[in-house]
Amino acid sequence: MTIASFVVKNALRNRRRALLTVISVAISCGLLVTLLTLQRELTIPPESEAASLRIIARNKVSLAQPLPSKQLSIIEKIPGVVAVSPFTYFGGNFREETVTSFAQFAVDPVRFKNLIVEGRIADGNYDDFIADRTSCFVGADTMKRYGLKIGDRMRFSGTFYPVDLDLKIAAVFQGTVDDRGVFFHHKLLDELMGNPGTVGTWYIRVASAEISNDVIAKVNDAFANTSAEVRAETERAFQMGFISMLGNVKLLIGSVSTVVVFTLMLVTVSTMSMAVRERFRELAVLKALGFRRRELFSFILAESFGLALVGGALGIFGAWALWTGIDLQKLTNGFLLYFEVTPRIMATGGVVAVFLGIFSSISPSIAVARLSVVQGLKTLD
Amino acid sequence: MALPLKYNYRNVLVRWRSTLSTVLGIALVVAVFVLLRGLARGIESTNGNTGDPRNILVVRKGSQAESGSLVSRDHYRTVQFLDGVARNQAGEPVVSAELVMIVSAARRGAPGDANTLLRGITPRGMELRPQVTLVDGRWFTPGRREVVVARRLAGRFQGFEVGGSFKAGAERLTVVGHFDGTGSAFDSEAWMDADECRSIFDRDMYSSLLLRPTDEAAGKALIEKIQNDKRLSLRAEREVDYYAKQTNTAVPIKYLAGFLGIAMSIGAIFAAMNTMYASVASRTREIGTLRVLGFSRRAVVACFLIEGSFLAMIGGVVGSVLAWAVYAYVVVRGITFGTLDFQSFAETVFQFRVTPDLMLLGVLFSVAIGFAGSLLPALRASRLPVIAALKSL
Numbered sequence: 212m213t214i215a216s217f218v219v220k221n222a223l224r225n226r227r228r229a230l231l232t233v234i235s236v237a238i239s240c241g242l243l244v245t246l247l248t249l250q251r252e253l254t255i256p257p258e259s260e261a262a263s264l265r266i267i268a269r270n271k272v273s274l275a276q277p278l279p280s281k282q283l284s285i286i287e288k289i290p291g292v293v294a295v296s297p298f299t300y301f302g303g304n305f306r307e308e309t310v311t312s313f314a315q316f317a318v319d320p321v322r323f324k325n326l327i328v329e330g331r332i333a334d335g336n337y338d339d340f341i342a343d344r345t346s347c348f349v350g351a352d353t354m355k356r357y358g359l360k361i362g363d364r365m366r367f368s369g370t371f372y373p374v375d376l377d378l379k380i381a382a383v384f385q386g387t388v389d390d391r392g393v394f395f396h397h398k399l400l401d402e403l404m405g406n407p408g409t410v411g412t413w414y415i416r417v418a419s420a421e422i423s424n425d426v427i428a429k430v431n432d433a434f435a436n437t438s439a440e441v442r443a444e445t446e447r448a449f450q451m452g453f454i455s456m457l458g459n460v461k462l463l464i465g466s467v468s469t470v471v472v473f474t475l476m477l478v479t480v481s482t483m484s485m486a487v488r489e490r491f492r493e494l495a496v497l498k499a500l501g502f503r504r505r506e507l508f509s510f511i512l513a514e515s516f517g518l519a520l521v522g523g524a525l526g527i528f529g530a531w532a533l534w535t536g537i538d539l540q541k542l543t544n545g546f547l548l549y550f551e552v553t554p555r556i557m558a559t560g561g562v563v564a565v566f567l568g569i570f571s572s573i574s575p576s577i578a579v580a581r582l583s584v585v586q587g588l589k590t591l592d
Numbered sequence: 593m594a595l596p597l598k599y600n601y602r603n604v605l606v607r608w609r610s611t612l613s614t615v616l617g618i619a620l621v622v623a624v625f626v627l628l629r630g631l632a633r634g635i636e637s638t639n640g641n642t643g644d645p646r647n648i649l650v651v652r653k654g655s656q657a658e659s660g661s662l663v664s665r666d667h668y669r670t671v672q673f674l675d676g677v678a679r680n681q682a683g684e685p686v687v688s689a690e691l692v693m694i695v696s697a698a699r700r701g702a703p704g705d706a707n708t709l710l711r712g713i714t715p716r717g718m719e720l721r722p723q724v725t726l727v728d729g730r731w732f733t734p735g736r737r738e739v740v741v742a743r744r745l746a747g748r749f750q751g752f753e754v755g756g757s758f759k760a761g762a763e764r765l766t767v768v769g770h771f772d773g774t775g776s777a778f779d780s781e782a783w784m785d786a787d788e789c790r791s792i793f794d795r796d797m798y799s800s801l802l803l804r805p806t807d808e809a810a811g812k813a814l815i816e817k818i819q820n821d822k823r824l825s826l827r828a829e830r831e832v833d834y835y836a837k838q839t840n841t842a843v844p845i846k847y848l849a850g851f852l853g854i855a856m857s858i859g860a861i862f863a864a865m866n867t868m869y870a871s872v873a874s875r876t877r878e879i880g881t882l883r884v885l886g887f888s889r890r891a892v893v894a895c896f897l898i899e900g901s902f903l904a905m906i907g908g909v910v911g912s913v914l915a916w917a918v919y920a921y922v923v924v925r926g927i928t929f930g931t932l933d934f935q936s937f938a939e940t941v942f943q944f945r946v947t948p949d950l951m952l953l954g955v956l957f958s959v960a961i962g963f964a965g966s967l968l969p970a971l972r973a974s975r976l977p978v979i980a981a982l983k984s985l
Contacts, residue, residue: 231865242852242855272760272793273693273696274694274696274937275694276694302660368654373654453932470620470624474617477863478613478866480613485610485867
């Protein structure tokens with residue numbers, strides 16, 4: 212019998228306990244991975260190269276305060292600005308829904324074309340969108356979710372604006388970080404609202420990432436001390452602002468994760484002590500045969516390490532398979548969009564499992580080291 | 593005949609190490625469960641606690657929050673003179689036309705801005721909200737750029753202390769007092785004079801109307817009248833109903849609590865099973881002896897079920913107390929929690945609360961974990977053949 216097979220036999224001698232330990236470690240590791248993924252989902256907006264070139268300018272008072280549309284000509288002339296379009300959040304509810312999870316924006320179709328450079332037209336024709344003032348440009352995910360096709364109509368009832376929209380789908384886009392949005396003509400919104408001469412925000416693209424800070428400063432300065440002061444920031448910073456408003460979510464998930472890891476530790480430590488206590492006699496025999504403490508310690512370590520790793524692997528890959536396999540976007544009504552279990556998160560779970568294996572063998576090993584042969588042989592159970 | 597409980601009690605104490613780790617594990621699971629439920633409850637109670645059942649709130653049809661609503665001055669005038677609107681001693685209709693603005697302000701102690709609600713309010717509006725009381729400083733003077741902010745907001749934003757100031761648009765507003773909204777949604781707001789607010793933000797329209805009908809029947813008729821009037825396109829409902837609907841914010845936290853509760857309890861059930869199987873295994877001879885003495889299989893099952901549930905219950909009690917201790921710490925330190933309300937796009941401040949019934953729920957939850965975890969081991973104990981059990985070491 213080799214030492215390896217001795218360890219394996221020992222680990223499996225109480226199959227039920229081995230199984231229970233592995234499952235409870237697996238569940239806890241799976242939970243940890245899920246929590247870390249949730250934290251990532253809620254705190255890190257999806258990043259794209261094109262987004263780093265875009266700036267969103269809003270009213271300094273708050274996002275809800277509109278900006279005068281005459282600012283367009285001033286922003287356009289700022290050096291480094293490649294494209295600019297009005298970008299007004301409509302906030303309507305689709306059909307009879309009470310909470311609609313995808314956003315609708317009023318834009319200038321011609322100018323907007325130069326802003327979302329990373330997207331591509333998946334279906335329909337962008338020129339049709341430009342030509343028809345009552346048409347819209349829709350993300351592929353939304354098309355798929357509601358089973359829509361080109362030429363279908365989308366009706367929205369306004370929650371921020373006291374008007375309703377009835378739009379015809381002219382073109383479909385794909386390949387942006389969030390393929391859900393619906394874009395329509397700002398002119399239509401202006402008309403319905405009786406030409407108030409305002410926009411929600413400005414969506415700006417700059418020539419290169421290096422000059423974006425410079426452009427932001429220039430946009431802010433251009434409207435300083437006017438009746439509508441502007442606050443410009445990169446698209447990413449803008450999204451991060453929303454996340455910071457979510458509040459103590461990060462702290463909350465962080466503390467829950469810590470508790471999960473701690474509970475995990477308790478479970479494995481107690482199982483390992485149980486496993487070692489019930490074979491004190493054998494270990495005493497091994498000692499009598501001349502095995503040294505170091506060797507006994509490595510037996511225990513190998514066993515707890517093995518159990519923790521098997522459990523950890525099951526939990527981590529189980530969570531990965533689960534969250535990759537099911538359509539969370541549909542399940543949570545768009546609240547969770549990607550829920551991507553990244554290699555980094557899986558590695559974190561793995562590290563926790565390894566530490567667990569080492570940690571849970573410490574206290575039984577000390578007990579064994581202290582054990583005298585005679586005492587051990589006397590032990591009954 | 594049932595086994596004496598003392599047998600279980602002593603057994604639990606003898607195996608104190610595995611007992612302790614099981615109890616602690618369950619305690620942590622229960623503490624997390626109770627705290628998350630407490631958070632969700634805190635958000636819900638903020639909105640549930642707001643408003644006076646007699647008041648009627650009027651917003652634009654289709655808008656989901658006051659901040660996204662527009663009510664024209666014409667409509668305000670029309671509503672003022674509808675039948676059923678109460679009059680005060682001076683004979684004026686008790687209607688408060690208010691403006692709710694979202695203002696972004698710099699956070700205190702953290703980088704970045706967050707949105708907060710600024711309410712332009714009238715003296716009548718303040719009379720209609722008796723749950724809001726001044727706790728520090730004084731009320732604003734109409735016609736001045738002065739605000740009174742909720743005391744709970746003071747710790748979250750820069751310049752919200754009495755005597756401080758912050759920028760809203762091109763204007764600087766001075767904080768002259770703090771009010772306490774007794775845990776209502778108003779604890780997330782800053783109040784100033786309505787007309788001053790309209791002039792600062794150059795707004796012609798109001799956001800909402802709050803009014804008091806003469807009596808309940810008049811209130812019902814008034815709601816119906818406003819709702820059905822096509823010219824107005826306004827939505828009227830009781831103030832309490834309006835706030836009760838604004839509870840969507842708590843939904844994600846509730847889901848999280850539910851998901852974690854299920855996942856962690858499954859883990860805890862397996863851990864409890866492990867402990868109970870071990871305790872059955874090490875007591876094989878005892879069980880054989882008990883059976884020889886005449887205790888029935890059923891008595892043995894009951895014995896282990898009671899032991900497992902009792903063990904878990906101790907964990908549940910410890911966990912609930914732990915959750916309560918966290919709550920007490922938060923209350924003593926005056927820590928408030930804030931989250932983004934997706935309907936108003938402003939920060940909602942809330943206080944999570946751990947109530948006795950939530951603690952009881954936590955204990956029941958732990959007993960369920962203990963029961964589920966000890967069922968299989970108990971059945972196994974009862975099925976041990978007597979002779980083999982006695983022979984085993």
